[in-house]
Amino acid sequence: MALDMEAPSFFQEERAAYEDERSSPEAGSNQLFRLAYHDPGRGAYLYHGDAFDVMAAIAAKHPNGCFDMIFADPPYKLSNGGMTCHAGKAVSVNKGLWDKSEGPELDFEYTKRWLELCQKLLKPNGTIWVSGTHHIIHIVGYAMQLLGYKILNEIAWEKPNPPPNLSCRYFTHSTETILWAAKNKKSKHVFNYSEMREDNGGKQMKSVWQFLPPAKDEKNLGKHPTQKPVKLLDRIVRASTNKGDFVFDPFAGSSTTGVAALAAERTFCGVEAEIEYIDLSNARLLSIPRKTSRSY
């Protein structure tokens, strides 16, 4: 969605329903999901509901896609009773029911379903970034290959200060993988090469990135158990989109993607199933200073 363009029709209709619902809340705009946050001045939309329902509804209106870039931080399916170390204490790694594995076959079916919807929602030259650990990322890569995505890069996000390994029977886990892929083999993807080189002191940027976990001030409006650092999303957004482009996140959590997108003058649509993270997202999105004033 370039800065001087109208929002895609799905969003124009949703915006009208959102205004109606605000003037008569009992009416309700949709039974499956609702637009929980909308900022016409910045082209920001946040849905409370199931990502599959929202994606299917958008795809029905936009069969050739409407998003320039998607960042997906899906359930990693790692909440299976393990322990980790936090502030010197042993704590459970369980993030919530949404993160429980159902076994490799069902995890694969689930992953392939949402990746298929994301592929439909990408514009022809659009790209997707998906983060994960070994619990899910190989399934993501395999599903991407089956669906005909073109894998562009495999980023290793290295955390300089990982929690120690309590069992002392493994190397300390200190990376996450982020796969970057284009919609298909024909896509002419955006890569802001010069900007990335400049960020890297004039040298080509490598595919190993070091970022600390979110700083304290990124959690002062509330916490999400798997919140990503804004700096990581800022790099992803600036590397693969231009100002005004429409960025989508199907598993928005605390909306770090939206925070980075709006701060970099991109537009944003997110979906989140849990109401507490919708509230946190609202607070975070509202806190981003405005740079442009226009109506989407």
Ligand SMILES: C[S@@+](CC[C@H](N)C(=O)[O-])C[C@H]1O[C@@H](n2cnc3c(N)ncnc32)[C@H](O)[C@@H]1O
């Ligand atoms: C790994 S977290 C994303 C964290 C996010 N990147 C951030 O920085 O805050 C995944 C999120 O997806 C949400 N979720 C899981 N399944 C979902 C679904 N089917 N539809 C929408 N949201 C879902 C969870 O509630 C959780 O907040």
